[in-house]
Amino acid sequence: MTEANILSATDALAQIHAGTLSVEDLVRACLARIADREPYLRAWAWLEPAAVIAQARELDKQPVKGPLHGLPIGVKDMIQTRDMPTQHNSPIYVGHRPGIDAAPIETLRAAGALILGKTETVEFAGGGRKPLTRHPSDPARTPGGTSSGSVAAVADCHIPLALGTQTAGSTIRPSSFCGVWAMKPTWGRVSREGVKVYSLTLDTLTWIARAPSDLDLLCEVFQIQDDTPPGDLTLDGARIAFCRSPVWDQAEDGTRMAFARAAALLQDAGAEVVELDLPPAFARLHAAHNTVMNGEGRAAFLNEYRASYAKLHPDFRAKVENELGITGESLCAAYDLAAACRPQFDAIARDYTAVITPSAPGEAPFGLHTTGDSVFNRMWSLLHVPCVNVPGLTGPNGLPVGVTVTGPRFHDRHVLQVAMRVGAVLARG
């Protein structure tokens, strides 16, 4: 029981449902871990232990109603919560209490979840101020971002599950650095109402966990279904496409090693590994992503620019002022290129059991002045496809390096099932 904080969400819920673990004990184990580690990790932007324990006791008095009854969840601090501030790591929003839950928070609470606290984020999940969150296993390195606190807190066993977001690579990349599971569902599958907008075309709510079954649980809660439910999958005989992607030249040793190792392990498991080169147009998606993100960011931060200019970080002023000189024509070209590539990728991916691609350039880089590079994630964010970071491999310094399993839009459950099998193989390797 003192170690309940290390349980996966699925295991903790099973014990709660069975009556062998109380919500209060689970939450106290999490809080004890946080008390121990937070002075080092700095993952939390807001946490009120007394309020959390009171909520846990309340849940313990109630019959188990929802599938997440009593499950503590950490929430990236740019997602609105009715009973906590939502501060966006911005001086504009210090102490800001919107007093309402974002749509996904309401859905989680209706399923019985206990919102434990708010986790550190890069300012507006977009740029500017970086949090002081540390990498769980190396104080000299970044945990990645922008979902820094959510990823670090899950990796360090403060909580079993956390919400993040991804616009470029804000979830998959840090999850690769910290060695946890993460899922970015197909764009549009989960409401983003009440989640700070940066780019409507790109922003996606994400989930971070230590066990892939926990991601599956959230698919259930959020009603994410494939047209054809994935059957009994096996990697034996599966065709797995390895897509080094058009930015492979930015892969460091850690990712090169991990990618080769994953291919070898999957071949050992009986999979046919095929190298996938995408059509030439895909090489332009990286630039298109930047155009869409910054072009839409121009509208997203206009209100802060007008109402709170002095407190708005120059990174965001530059977006509103259109420092990149993005025109309507270039934005349309970026939209239309992405839109043309989406069905192309879906059709390509349907020829394989799944597509595997790097999650990050390599191990977590040094310093807290950076959160690493999203270069390997941007194309997939723009393609709107489901992505799962699979941990298990390490780089030259023994730090985690993940791989991304992806597939066609709206094949979320299938992609996750494949990712689970891949994860099992990597873990054995």
Add this chain to the structure above:
Amino acid sequence: MTEANILSATDALAQIHAGTLSVEDLVRACLARIADREPYLRAWAWLEPAAVIAQARELDKQPVKGPLHGLPIGVKDMIQTRDMPTQHNSPIYVGHRPGIDAAPIETLRAAGALILGKTETVEFAGGGRKPLTRHPSDPARTPGGTSSGSVAAVADCHIPLALGTQTAGSTIRPSSFCGVWAMKPTWGRVSREGVKVYSLTLDTLTWIARAPSDLDLLCEVFQIQDDTPPGDLTLDGARIAFCRSPVWDQAEDGTRMAFARAAALLQDAGAEVVELDLPPAFARLHAAHNTVMNGEGRAAFLNEYRASYAKLHPDFRAKVENELGITGESLCAAYDLAAACRPQFDAIARDYTAVITPSAPGEAPFGLHTTGDSVFNRMWSLLHVPCVNVPGLTGPNGLPVGVTVTGPRFHDRHVLQVAMRVGAVLARG
């Protein structure tokens, strides 16, 4: 001064800036009109005259700072306002006070605007409960919806300017019925943060006014610029495409007459009027719009479904339960069709000075059980193009029938300039 409520926003602001009209006098004129007419019109979901007058006095004490200093604006009651409830015409949200401003509200206030009150909407601007708002000039007819209160209040001179939204035809259609100007900017140009989500791909913040210069003013405030600023436009020698659209068979006499009349008047003004038939794929956009709207609505109302099932109208339960049986495959097909048609339409429209298309099937229909049909608006919402409703013509019963001026994405200012010229011609006719 007693008639200040009939001024356009531009004229009222000019008088305020010149010191010949106080904000308080302007607001009192609006409130007097509302007191007189609201028992009939029922356009307002929330209005506190005393608070409004206090704000007006406060603004009168301050130097004129922003371009909208003292301008009273009505806000559709599914857009968050920090000092008023936001009730969505839903029993779930009775008395709901989010305590924050939607991003566009913050931008308007930073420009000096005075948010007068909240206007009636169809439930969640999507279906379910209809408001009791009446057509300003015929109690037996609908003013249209879902932006019913915003459109009726502007048409009836309660306010010079109002915010609405459009997902299908929720602004252009009622504006056609009520004979006012309205603009739906290019998708993504204005932040929709804090505006209730129905469909991310379709929802767009809109503006309703009695003068087109007021729409231009809001383009300035929201930083909507074309790549090439529109020059000195004249209709003499202009090429105007008349697009009856693939749903022309649903045009009633009012729209058929107005459309023919507009073409004749523009020809008299020296314009070359060309009939535009869109490529066959465009005929499928109407169905694609329905798929996108309902497919995305499935995620949008999940939180209300889970947390407040009993109070959620069956229309929205049906969306969450996917009553239409929309699959991932059909949703992708709809996304990809729309995405393929967008650059096609842009290219077609670039061959003309502007494209004109119907705003509604005809005059406002009878009854408050309906808000009319959005059949003529849906394609344009899905294409993301700027649309301006131009009033001035009437149908067989003497009621307003508008036409829509549209053009390529991100050509908002050009489209609005053409619409102004068209409006002047129709007004003379």
